[in-house]
Amino acid sequence: MPTFGGIESFINHTMGLKAKFSLWMALFAIIAMGLVNAFFIAREHKILSREIKLRGETIARSVAQNSEAPLGHKNDLLLSTFAYDTKKNNESVVYCHIIDREQHIWASTEKFSFKEMYVLPAGLELLRDKPILVQSHKRDGGEEVFDIAVPIKIKEKIIGEVHLGMSQDAIKESIKETSKGMAIMTVVTIGGGVLGILILVSFIIGSIGKITEDIEAIGNGELDREITVKRKDEIGRIARSVKEMAAKLKLAQEELVEKEKMKKEMQIAREIQQTLVPQSTPDILGFQITSYYESAVEVGGDYYDYIDVDKDHFGIVVADVSGKGVASSLVMTMVRTIMRREALMGSSPHSLLSMANYMLMNDIPDGMFITIFYVVVNTLSGEITYCCAGHNPALLYRASKRRIQSLKPKGPPLGVPRINAKEFARRLVEEKQVIQTGDVLMLYTDGITEAMNKREEQFGEERLRDIITLKKGDMNVFGIKQRLLASLKEFTEGALQSDDITFVIIKKE
Structure with missing residues (x-):
């Protein structure tokens, strides 16, 4: 049997230069066309996959949008109509499931019982808080599909999901036809190209050399x-x-x-x-005070501060600047500077926040605003004067009645462009209360109530109220703080939070 060395020797010694080039270039053409074929098949697979995904995303979003009201009103008949019409009107749709937040099936083109628990196919991830999730999997019959999951929302609250299956058969058929066409083109190209190879060889070598130079330059x-x-x-x-x-x-x-x-x-x-963030907590006779601040994975805009108004009054401010990063931090710096300066002039919460809004409204970036709760405490009488500029309500626990009072006077956020300074001052309301011995006041940001666990459930204000409602009448603010942090840790189960967690607690002794 002839060896490769013998064949090579035969070619080198018995074949002319033209034949050598023809043979080797024919072999090269076969290999090159194979590589080009593989490249284009992969490219076409990617393009077709993207087109199918985009089409499926459009259909899924449409179903989710149409399902908002029916799912909110628990109209399973209308939901079933949406699901079956979607499959009927779109040949590439394999299945359509409409499920609620608790993963109960309300409508499906498959054989599922009404309100049966929906189980994701093996290997697929949960949608969680993603705006859309596209995943590939094989059905029981071996059919490959894209599972497209879209949340169903009402006023930004997720009430369910749409799962749409898009068949990948079109990709296989197109690649099959492409492969057949590329194979035919390869045979024709090689058959006709061998005759003209010697004429073109120098041109081809020159072109390959140029491409090689480009690749090396890119590599460098x-x-x-x-x-x-x-x-x-x-x-x-x-x-x-x-x-x-x-x-x-x-x-x-x-x-x-x-x-x-x-x-x-x-x-x-x-x-x-x-x-x-304050580096220390003020020591006020007759009051217990503690605070907590924890930044999220992405730096948010939470801010709190203690303000020494005069010898008989001190202020507490808790604020949340919309946005993240350096911009929100710089805005926080501006807020802190204005609040401290104006407070020293003896301004009431209403006057201080009105002035702060006036000074900030033309200097903060477009689309950014600040929510603030500011309270001034009279250390002699226990009277608190406060304003809420679009912020979370403060919670006041009345020890004598063992109940919680929500403090939320009306007021818009600072820096809203469509609200001028005069309108802001008119809409901002200032209120007063007197806190008695044992009463507890808590100011906080929405990072607490909107803390999420792995099941996408929020901590909520009700849990916060339960923690502040003292089990023991003599529990101090540090005990409340520890209970709250422990409860948050237990509830979130280690899930990463997207917002800062900030709160200040004071108790009158």
Whole structure:
């Protein structure tokens, strides 16, 4: 049997240069066409997958939008109509499930019982708080589908989900036809191309050499290298692929730089926030005071402060700046500066917040605003004077009645463009209360009530009220603080939180 070395020797010694080039280039053409075929099949698979996903996302969002009112009113008949019409009117739709927040099935094109618990196919993730989730899986019969999950919301509250199955058969059929066409084209190209290879060989080698230079330049970091593509054949396709690769590498590099920039910005924001948080708690005769601040994974805009108004009055402010990062931290710095300066002038909560709004409204970024709860405590009489500018209500526990009173006078947030300074002052309401011995006042941000567990349930105000409702009449603010933090830890089950957690608790002794 002849060996490879013998064949190579036969070619080198008995075949002319033209035959050698014809043979080797024919072999090369076969390999090159195979690579091009694989490239285009992968590319077509990606494009078709994207098209099917986009079409499925559009259908799923439409079903979710149409299902808002029926699911909210528990109209299973109308929901079933939506599900079956969706499958009937779209050939590529394999199934459509409409489920509520507790994973009960309200409508399905499959054989499920009404309100049966929906079980995700093996290997698929839960939608959780994502706006949309597209995953691929195989059904029992081996059919490959995209499972597209979209939340059903009413006023931003998730009440259920739509699961839509889109068949991938179209991808297989298209790739099959493409492979057949590429195979035919390969045979024709090789058969006709061998005759003209010697004429074109120098041109081809020159083109390959240019592409090689471009690839080496890209590998050395020249991502802005100008790659000119003039040819329409396989070499031209390879050149275009190299050009696309360079563009994608450059985009990836830019995204990496942007991520590093954002990471640095978040670090700066955290440092600014740490300088704004009070470093100590004031010692006020007749009052117990404690506070807590914990930043989220992404730096938010929570802020709290103690303000020494005069010898008989002290102020407490808790605020939340919309947005994240350095911008919100800088706005917090402005708020802190204005609040402290105006408080020293003896301004009432109403006057102070009105002045703060006037000074901030033209200087903060568009779309950003601040919610604030500000209270001034008279240490002699126990009278508290307070305003709430679009913030969470303060909670006042009355020890004598063993009940909680919600303090939320009307008032818009600071910095809202459509509300001028005069209108803000008119709409902001100031109220007064007198706190007695044993009463507890708590100011907080929505990071507590909106803390989420792994089942996407919120901690809520009711749980917070239960914690503040003292089990023992002599429990101090530090005990309340520990109970609240322990309850939050137990409830969230280690789930990462997207908002800061801030609160201040005071108790009259």
